[in-house]
Amino acid sequence: MTDALLAGELPLPPHPDYLRDGSTVWSWLATTDHKRIAILYAVTITVFFFLGGAAITAVRLELFEPNGWLLTSDTYNKLFSFHGIIMVWFFLVPSIPNTFGNFLLPLMIGAPDVAFPRLNLFSWYLTIAAGAFTVYALVAGGVDTGWTFYTPYSSMFSNTHVFAAAAGVFVVGFASIATGVNFIATTHMLRAPGMTWFRLPLFVWAVYATSLIMVLATPVLAISLLLVIAERVLGLPIFDPARGGDPILFQHLFWFYSHPAVYIMVLPAMGVVSEIIPCFARRRIFGYDFMVYAMLAIAGIGFFVWGHHMFVSGQSALASLVFSFLSFIIAVPSAIKVFNWTASLYRGQISFESPMLYALGFVGLFTTGGLSGLFLASIPVDIHVTDTYFVVAHFHYIMVGGSVSAFFAGLHFWWPKVTGKLYPESWAKFAAILMYAGFNMTFLPQFFAGYLGMPRRYHTYPAEFQIYNVMSSAGAAVLAVAYLLPLGYLGWSLFYGGKAAKNPWGATGLEWTATSPPPPKNFDRQPRVDRGPYDYHAQGMSAGTDPPEMQSARDTR
Amino acid sequence: MNSPFRLPEASTHAVTVDHIFYLLLLLSGATAVLVFGLILLFAVRYRRGSSAKRGPMPEILSREFEIGWTVATLLTFAFLFWWASSADLGSLAAPPSALEIHVVAKQWMWKTQHPSGAREINALHVPLDRPVHLLMSSQDVIHSFFVPAFRVKKDVVPGRDTDIWFQASKSGTFPLLCAEYCGTNHSMMRGKIVVMRQDDYAGWLVQQPEGDDLAHEGAKLFVSQGCSGCHAASSNVHAPRLAGLYGRAVQLADGRTVSADEAYIRDSILQPKRDVVAGYEPVMPSFKGLLDDGEIQSLTAYIRSLSKEQPDD
Amino acid sequence: MSDESALLREPWFDFGRQREAGKFGIWVFLASETLFFGALMLTYTVCRIEHPEAFAAAGRETNIWYGTINTAVLLTSSLTMAVAAQASEQSARLRRLVLSCLLLTAMLGLAFIAIKGFEYKEDIDKHLVPGAEFALPQRGAELFYGFYWLVTGVHAIHLSIGIALVSRLFWVLLRRELPAKDNPEIEVTALYWHLVDIVWIFLYPLIYLPGRAS
Amino acid sequence: MSDREEAGGDARSSDGVRRLWARNLLIWAALLVLLLLSLVAAYIPMGRVTTASGIVVAAAKSTLVVLLFMELASAKPQIRIAAISGLVFLVAMFALTFVDVLARP
Structure with a gap:
């Protein structure tokens, strides 16, 4: 094997790449290739992202005026509920794990596919079926419980299509569990020779930790929704206070899933950013092992903090204390990660291509969101700001500012690998900056409105909050443009973009040793790994600007 | 319309909460300035092609740095937890004079x-x-x-x-x-x-228009709902007397002892078979669905008012 | 070797590793199932703490004979399932034993469902279905039966899936489409079957035993 | 191979079958004894101990099934970790919910 071959210049790959390996519709719908399934997911979640976005556009328009001018209260309630349900379960939870995770996990560990390819495809069909349920709920007249489905409102009082929506979420939960099982087994059983646990890229660790949460938390969500469905449809009393049921119990079950679910959304984002920052700073990631431990700690402790959603619910004071303490503790590993990303820039050779801009945007927004989380961990302050726009701003900073920024970072970083095409870089940079600005314009005012006492899920609101809502809605318009732009130029690049080389960023990692786009079985020969990740410079040397030697499919050093 | 820019501190509790809020604001502001400042500084200084000195990382420091800031954040958070929680615990129970x-x-x-x-x-x-x-x-x-x-x-x-x-x-x-x-x-x-x-x-x-106070309203309900048929002092039915009940410890048939508080009285009205008083038959019917929450509150207030009378009349 | 190549699936090169991955995967799934049924039992436990007497009274109304016999039936089915799995590992000569044990397992599963059907019939006749006609006066007793119907229903669905898997396996092995020796599907199906059994082992004291002593 | 070969078998194989049955029948018998034990204990009024006995016996029975029928006792470490992780988070869910439910006024 020559150096030219290693650098990806010559010759053409012997087989067609995975995109050209069969072009019938059936070759896509019956595929077991993890890369094609990733594409199926990408198309699906893009549709859901814009569906959820359309719903919230109407909501933000309505909030221009304090007393409403466009929608009835019922329509408003259905729109924000639809936005939440779609964005959480049909966009954020599957976003990075099921697209990039599916595409990259086998490539990054040097495997030909995931452990259970047919289960992988089945999981996508479950997602589609679940989406059909939920979209049906909207088309048939909507659901107005909010994404939290609190009882007894959802089980006894709402006259909307709670059953269809809850059934959709119930089914998509099984898709989530199937994906999690698959990824865990893949990571354990299919690593290439030499790919030890502590040579895994951080993205793989992130997807692994995420899968743990998916597998162990999602079943509890399934139960909480099953109980709501049973109470509504079969009339079985579980949460009905008149018959002795306990509505607070629902909140325990629901948040046992839904707090860890936040980490399902943000851990993969951390993984993406941990790949991008070293690449564009041309440095090893600072404190690799601490990053790994931090991710595992977040995944583990994330299970023990759910009660901070319930400080005002009437749970016992002792429970509030315990949960408050644990919530402060989980901020420690998050802080470690932020410090380590920052330190990874030190003495680097930093360049600012669009993936790096998105990734730095992630660090900024995640830091802001994380710091605002401290307010919510401390009981007296949380009591004041919970159920207000402060909380809305906080979790959008983490889940939209954080996860969606990282999703776009990854999209731009791996686009050449996935599609084999190059996109117009200046447009991408512009979109990245616009997204950061638009995001802050939208959500920073909500912190103020929330502290001043504007409750969330308010269709009409006291007039003194109008100034913040107008700012927020204006920012949302900017943000909407920033989200639509990539759809345009990335779509353009599919047809007119230049051809991407194997490794356009000069990154380390096994995925960059495959052709762009990769062949159906990923690697022509079984890769062997003989070094750790992020080898941008030899031990004890400073960062350089040259592309690093590829950590690659070769037998000799 | 209230001011859109500031929120009045109109209770004693508000002052406490705001103190914690401002401290958190200060700490997180400082952290944000530190992180954003460092990122900006590094981004400018170590941009590709700048002449800043690179050289290898001082590797010995890295682990100590890491442990250092981990411990520092841990201690800060432990302090924040302690401070915020002690404020919360201090305001849990209402003063008896309220x-x-x-x-x-x-x-x-x-x-x-x-x-x-x-x-x-x-x-x-x-x-x-x-x-x-x-x-x-x-x-x-x-x-x-x-x-x-x-x-x-x-x-x-x-x-x-x-x-x-x-x-x-x-x-x-x-x-x-x-x-x-x-x-x-x-x-x-x-x-x-x-x-x-x-x-x-x-x-x-x-x-305010002449409204009966809660206890009087409860007294009327006590008669109109038939409670007095059994629980009145003159009744022949063997039922617990309610005078002096409120706040007292009650011995139950299954050996437990409970305190006769609001929740107990409410439960006794709605699910009388749950906590049967020692020495009595479980004969009382449930009033679930017959009384709304306001009426239960009135009855409770009436039973409470009886505790001020002589229990042994 | 020919046995193994008939069982090898994408993306594996090595049958031993594929088999281990299947086993590991099903264990991860079983961990997930633990939380699934665990959450239901948590619901039960919290309601029982809040209504101890009502739960005792409601538990007394269940038919202990059906419950105990069904538990014994399931335990026996676990025995036959375990024998099938171990026989498939032990020797290619035990194909007939594997087949008969699988058949027996499926039969015992069906017997469980049938007995459960009789029990459901009796419960309906005794007005133990939550709703306007519900028979027990105690507040909270309806919660017990809400849990009862839900959890036995969910368990029966799991068991039916198990019966379908075992029957399919029996059919495939009978027609010699796949070898019985070291077939990972037997192992994986057995693990799932045992979990469904364990769930019932815990449901037995929760549903049938409360309130018997008083 | 033909059915006749299977049916015949050699001495070693039939010995294996005997051990297979002996081991599993023993476990099965223990499970049934435990079942009877919990049934009997449920009728003895011991207050909370009666309730606990049912759960403890169920735990003992499932330990037998998990360790011996499901062969966790001889499984690889990663499989044991998978099995235990479900249990650990289940315990956490119960424990933290009880911190609320049992400490409510």
Whole structure:
């Protein structure tokens, strides 16, 4: 094997790449290739992202005026509920794990596919079926419980299509569990020779930790929704206070899933950013092992903090204390990660291509969101700001500012690998900056409105909050443009973009040793790994600007 | 319209909360400045092609740095937890001297009732500088009693009583909001809290239409619902006497001992077979569905008022 | 070797590793199932703490004979399933034993469902279905039966899936489409079957035993 | 191979079958004894101990099934970790919910 071959210049790959390996519709719908399934997911979640976005556009328009001018209260309630349900379960939870995770996990560990390819495809069909349920709920007249489905409102009082929506979420939960099982087994059983646990890229660790949460938390969500469905449809009393049921119990079950679910959304984002920052700073990631431990700690402790959603619910004071303490503790590993990303820039050779801009945007927004989380961990302050726009701003900073920024970072970083095409870089940079600005314009005012006492899920609101809502809605318009732009130029690049080389960023990692786009079985020969990740410079040397030697499919050093 | 830029600190509790809030703001502001500053500094100084000195990382320092800032954040958070929680624990229980006001939440209004019997809808008048203890229940779904100016909030849950207390420190009118999503008109479930000087409050109470106070209303219900048939002193039925009951320890048939508080009385009315008093037959029917939350509150207030009389008459 | 190549699936090169991955995967799934049924049992436990007497009274109304016999039936089916799995590992000569044990397992599963059907019939006749006609006066007793119907229903669905898997396996092995020796599907199906059994082992004291002593 | 070969078998194989049955029948018998034990204990009024006995026996029975029928006792470490992780988070869910439920006024 020559150096030219290693650098990806010559010759053409012997087989067609995975995109050209069969072009019938059936070759896509019956595929077991993890890369094609990733594409199926990408198309699906893009549709859901814009569906959820359309719903919230109407909501933000309505909030221009304090007393409403466009929608009835019922329509408003259905729109924000639809936005939440779609964005959480049909966009954020599957976003990075099921697209990039599916595409990259086998490539990054040097495997030909995931452990259970047919289960992988089945999981996508479950997602589609679940989406059909939920979209049906909207088309048939909507659901107005909010994404939290609190009882007894959802089980006894709402006259909307709670059953269809809850059934959709119930089914998509099984898709989530199937994906999690698959990824865990893949990571354990299919690593290439030499790919030890502590040579895994951080993205793989992130997807692994995420899968743990998916597998162990999602079943509890399934139960909480099953109980709501049973109470509504079969009339079985579980949460009905008149018959002795306990509505607070629902909140325990629901948040046992839904707090860890936040980490399902943000851990993969951390993984993406941990790949991008070293690449564009041309440095090893600072404190690799601490990053790994931090991710595992977040995944583990994330299970023990759910009660901070319930400080005002009437749970016992002792429970509030315990949960408050644990919530402060989980901020420690998050802080470690932020410090380590920052330190990874030190003495680097930093360049600012669009993936790096998105990734730095992630660090900024995640830091802001994380710091605002401290307010919510401390009981007296949380009591004041919970159920207000402060909380809305906080979790959008983490889940939209954080996860969606990282999703776009990854999209731009791996686009050449996935599609084999190059996109117009200046447009991408512009979109990245616009997204950061638009995001802050939208959500920073909500912190103020929330502290001043504007409750969330308010269709009409006291007039003194109008100034913040107008700012927020204006920012949302900017943000909407920033989200639509990539759809345009990335779509353009599919047809007119230049051809991407194997490794356009000069990154380390096994995925960059495959052709762009990769062949159906990923690697022509079984890769062997003989070094750790992020080898941008030899031990004890400073960062350089040259592309690093590829950590690659070769037998000799 | 209230000021869109500042929130009044209208209760003693608000001052405490704001102190914690400002400290958190200071700490997180400093952290944000540090992180953003370092990122900007590194981004400029180590941009590709700059002449800044690179050289290898001082590897020895890295692990110590890592442990150092891990421990530092851990200690900071432990301190924050301790400070915030001790403030919270200090304000858990209402002072015994507090004025007790009953609140019933329903889709989509707040109904309040003063000890004198005066009732209000979507409004609550309270005296200045005097602790006020709210006993709250819901008739349908979960609501949340939220007064931003007091920094207090508590869910009002159907099937159980929750409570909250505050001491207003500024007179004026402040918004009362429902903070837990409760259906179509959730955002219209708003009211006002009017804080008055104590003599004004007394004057206001006098002007309210003649309403029976809770205990009198309860006394009427006690007769009209048939409770007196068994529980009155003159009754022939072997039923527990209620005079002096409130607050006392009660011996139950299954050997447990419970304290006769609001929750116990409520349970005894709605599910009498649950906590049967030692020495009595479980013959009382359940009043579930026959009494609404407001009526149960009145009955409870009546039973409470009996405790002031001689228990051994 | 020919046995193994018939069982090898994408993306594996090595049958031993594929088999281990299947076993590991099903264990991860079983961990997930633990939380699934665990959450239901948590619901039960919290309601029981809040209504101890009502739960005792409601538990007395269940038919202990059906419950105990069904538990014994399931335990026996676990025995036959375990024998099938171990026989498939032990020797290619035990194909007939594997087949008969699988058949027996499926039969015992069906017997469980049938007995459960009789029990459901009796419960309906005794008005133990939550709703307007509910027979017990105690507040909270309806919660017990809400849990009862839900959890036995969910368990029966799991068991039916198990019966379908075992029957399919029996059919495939009978027609010699796949070898019985070291077939990972037997192992994986057995693990799932045992979990369904364990769930019932815990449901037995929760549903049938409360309130018997008083 | 033909059915006749299977049916015949050699001495070693039939010995294996005997051990297979002996081991599993023993476990099965223990499970049934435990079942009877919990049934009997449920009728003895011991207050909370009666309730606990049912759960403890169920735990013992499932330990037998998990360790011996499901062969966790001889499984690889990663499989044991998978099995235990479900249990650990289940315990956490119960424990933290009880911190609320048992400490409510």
